Amino acid sequence: MATTDSGLGGLAEDRALLGRTSTAERVADILRSRIAEGFFPPGERLAEDAIGKALGVSRNTLREAFRLLTHERLLVHELNRGVFVRVLAVEDVADIYRTRRLVECAVVQGLGEPPYRLEGLDAAVSGGERAAEQGDWQGVSTANIHFHRALVGLAGSARTDELMRGVLAELRLAFHVVDDPRRLHQPYLVRNREILEALRAGERTRAMWLLAGYLDDSRAQLVEAYGKLVADALA
Template sequence: MGPLDAKHAHTGSAVAEKLRMAILGGELPPGAKLSEASLGAELGVSRNTLREAFTLLNAERIITRIPNRGVFVARPSSADVREMYRIRRVLEPAALLQPRYQIQSLPQVQSLPQGGEIQEKALAAAVQLGLASEENHDVAGMAAANQQFHALVVGLAQSVRLDTVMAHVQAEMRLVFHALAGEPAFHAPFATANAHIFTLWRDGQAVEAAAELTEYLDSAQAQVLSAMPSESDDLS
């Protein structure tokens, strides 16, 4: 990872962001032990600063503390996955039912024009990215497009707090996906389903889109659970 620049090295939030990027990017895989001594030396920060960062990441459920064993990158369990999808089934279908074209801007998509049709433009862009990635068998691209699409769906509720909840859930989901095989066949159905849900919503069939999304989330949960590795292996 390399050391932080001197200007930010003393802040726990900067260290947390550095670790967060390494974890969610797969550099520090689920189950990896995080040594205070080695990470402190690598990042050039004190143990107190590192512990502050651990506290922030633990609250986000990205890392976990195991008494008498240390700090580890979180390895979400089947129960965690069920909880993530339970949250998503509450947030996402309800967001699709929000009145359209009432939002003046969406902070998640700064590069797109702001205005009355920003929701449709942003969602369409995410759908097209997913379909293009599917065609190119780009697993990372499909996964990124899928996360973007669902974050934008929650963004329709125009709630910073709900956006934050979704961001935390998606961070946990990325830990789950790191443990799954990176096969295009696993991700491809999501790109197609997102396109169908978007088309329904775009054409004014929000109720139908919300129902399709609920079924989608049920199916995705079952697929993820069936693809997860055995939980019989303990952290080492």
């Protein structure tokens, strides 16, 4: 599967973000976002010449960006074929959720005394609810990712933020394959708000247990749905 025109069009718009200090890290940031948003879906080959031209960067810079994203498990290099957006295995999905549970629950349990800075969580919950009212289930998915990034951001740790940025971007590789995003995301709109309201009330431990249950249920649902898709593809 070759790089799509929609993906290249988006990259051309992002070219201005590079400015005069274009670096492989900045290119990687742009491509990471585009992969997370589904412009480059799992299994798609990234055309080096077309992407380099769209962003206005050298081949060496682009290859270094590819290397960074391969290290983050978002891309995979296949000998004599090129670079592709990674297709997750079912075991990858389960492992991502194990990592999320360890990190996210630890962040909530480790919060200090309330009140907490909940602006980011509040904006994400409201954004998800608005997207659901409009039937925009990909928008709900994006708002959900923002919610969990804001949740981890409560720790005030740049290292934890960076870790979860990669983990959540990798998770969206699975989201983009599931063919019923409404069924996947709708149940968690209410649960996000429940976690937010528990934190607003200063009930840190309750919020942690709500989050743990949320992640366990989400893992079971996604592993089942993704496993069926993988099995059908191999049949």
